[in-house]
Amino acid sequence: MNTSLFGTAILGSMLIVALPPGDVQARGAFKVLHHFAGGSSDGAGPFGGVAPAGGGSFYVATDGGGSSNRGTLSLLHKNGTIQILHTFTGALDGQNADGTPLVDSDGSVDGTTQFGGKSGCGTTYQYVPSSGTYQQLHAYECGEDGAFPYA
16 A cells, blocks of 8 residues: 555545634535435435536435335435435336436436346436436346446
8 A cells, every 4th residue: 555645645634624613614504405204205315425406406316215115316406305206116117226326418317226127136227307207228137247236
């Protein structure tokens, strides 16, 4: 291991942690936009990050929640309200969307589910906001194409 690189990483971490409270307040406080409660009208377990959706909103994929309790792709509005775009069923469309969604240059939202699909080994999906359509791009077969994506 390169010890100078390790030392730089440690120093960088200490600088971030050691910022005086006044500097944090000057940049603005954090605000909780939404508490994911699960159930049929909300997601649960947003393990990945968020993707910008424009207008101060974000796309969020969740591990659970939704009408099947197998995860959701949701739109989190800047006012804290949530709109479920797709509820994963655990069948062919997948389940447990644990990763951060990605927004393509054409505005479509891509992501993965860790389980579900034809072989139960996960899927890659795409949601097109302009038409409100969801489609599976790939169902992993637990073979050469991989299995259980968590991205």
